[in-house]
Amino acid sequence: MLKGAGANAKASDERGDALVDAAYQLLDEVGLEGLTVRAVLAHTGLARRAFYDRFDSKDELVLEVFARTVRGASALFVGEIADIAPAMDRLRLIVWGIVLGRASQAPDGNWEKSRRSAALSREHLRLAETRPADLGRTIAPLVNLIASELARGMARGEVRQGDAQAMAMLVYNLVSTTVHNELLAEEADQPNRQRREALAAEVWEFARRGIAC
Numbered sequence: 001m002l003k004g005a006g007a008n009a010k011a012s013d014e015r016g017d018a019l020v021d022a023a024y025q026l027l028d029e030v031g032l033e034g035l036t037v038r039a040v041l042a043h044t045g046l047a048r049r050a051f052y053d054r055f056d057s058k059d060e061l062v063l064e065v066f067a068r069t070v071r072g073a074s075a076l077f078v079g080e081i082a083d084i085a086p087a088m089d090r091l092r093l094i095v096w097g098i099v100l101g102r103a104s105q106a107p108d109g110n111w112e113k114s115r116r117s118a119a120l121s122r123e124h125l126r127l128a129e130t131r132p133a134d135l136g137r138t139i140a141p142l143v144n145l146i147a148s149e150l151a152r153g154m155a156r157g158e159v160r161q162g163d164a165q166a167m168a169m170l171v172y173n174l175v176s177t178t179v180h181n182e183l184l185a186e187e188a189d190q191p192n193r194q195r196r197e198a199l200a201a202e203v204w205e206f207a208r209r210g211i212a213c
């Protein structure tokens with residue numbers, strides 16, 4: 001490795017983290033309309049060159065936001081299901097966790113509207129059409145986790161036999177599409193955890209009937 005290469009790589013990673021953190025903050029504060037390269041740079045104090053050294057476009061930044069969100073959620077689910085034996089219970093926790101999202105962290109049953117969640121839903125739908133392969137790579141950790149749990153369930157005789165990866169995509173698409181619709185509807189209404197929990201129960205029951213033996 002060239003002298004200084006390690007330090008340069010670390011600095012690049014730190015700038016990338018700062019840019020992603022700024023994107024999260026902007027999405028929370030002003031929504032998708034306020035997420036521009038100029039606004040991100042203003043939040044970080046970085047030069048335009050620093051942005052384009054790390055990302056080719058705003059889309060690349062949004063994809064990295066998705067990737068980090070999915071990796072974080074997947075790691076959280078892995079920890080939460082670690083001590084649960086039945087595969088169907090593990091899968092239920094994952095499905096409920098995706099549907100509830102940030103609502104699951106609101107002890108009073110309600111939570112403030114999340115501009116970020118609605119904005120990312122819109123971007124998810126757009127990128128699914130314009131950059132499906134790239135979006136697929138960002139959601140892979142969560143789809144792969146669902147697939148591994150489905151395969152585990154098949155081995156235990158709890159889940160019907162089939163292509164675990166294909167089934168995982170069906171489950172993910174069912175859950176994500178439902179969540180997108182709910183988040184966009186909540187833009188004009190006050191979110192309610194009780195309603196979201198009822199939705200999670202309905203989504204899980206639909207998914208369970210499709211995958212159970």
